[in-house]
Amino acid sequence: MIFPFVWRVLPGPAWVKVVLLVLLLAAVVAVLFQWVYPWFSVTFDIQDQNVEAVP
């Protein structure tokens, strides 16, 4: 399904596919760390240390 599909669409011989796969994963992790996780953490108030009146 997903994994075999990714493997199929990546071009070149196996070692090129592996290199491309590593780059792809690194890009995905970078996007998660830089934007997705900070957004999630702030939006859902996983950690909050301020006192504030309940609206």
Add this chain to the structure above:
Amino acid sequence: MQAPAQVPTEPGAPAPRRAGFGNRLVSLVGELLIIAGAVIGLYVVWQLFYTDVIAGKEQEHVLETLDWAYTEPVTAASTADEGPEVIPVGAHMPPETAPVMEEPDFTTTFATFYVPRWGTDYVKPISEGVTRTEVLDVLGIGHYPGTGMPGALGNFAISAHRTTYAKPFNRIAELERGDALVVQTEGAWYVYRVTDDLIVYPNQVEVIAPKPGDLDAAPDGRYITLTTCHPMYSAAERYVVHGELEYWAPTGIGVPAEILEEIPQP
């Protein structure tokens, strides 16, 4: 990996029809679960480790840009000739005469914070505002807008993370009554002493009132209040430490003896 139909299914899954719709569906669900597990696992790595690295670098960088802040290795030297000069007791000014700076713009770093109980190398910037994205997640300690500035009659209230994002208030529970909390601004040193610690619910805003604990009372002293989350890794309650100003001194004549005090570290 090249034959999709041979992707193994989990034990206990419904018996797949060979290469049929059910087989493909189970494969897809299994792969989605693997991806979900990796994404959630990476979130933990990001929150517990990566935020410390990034926020720690940012806070060190902020400290370097404050040319007035004392950021030398804060350790008492073995002989009097070495190490920083200490403010003589005669230069300790009474709290009533403390200078109070104007409240700065949002996200401006205006002070540094020293806590000998957390090690003589503990120095963190204090910036205006307590929003997470702009201040607490990057700059470290934040000052509640509208509460007193350092030395002011009222309550100098600050907030910071207790875990993750370089965790400025990580060891807040170790503070004992009488411990020094030292604030430096561009013009003055302020030495506070811990008077009280308590655990409250997040809506108990009276802890940052001008007179801590009483929203309606007029200020009757020069207080400092630290707030952070409690228990650790949770947002259910708040850990609060109050302190009161003991003395202040102008900058330029040395550092308070308090920040050189070596307290045995756990």
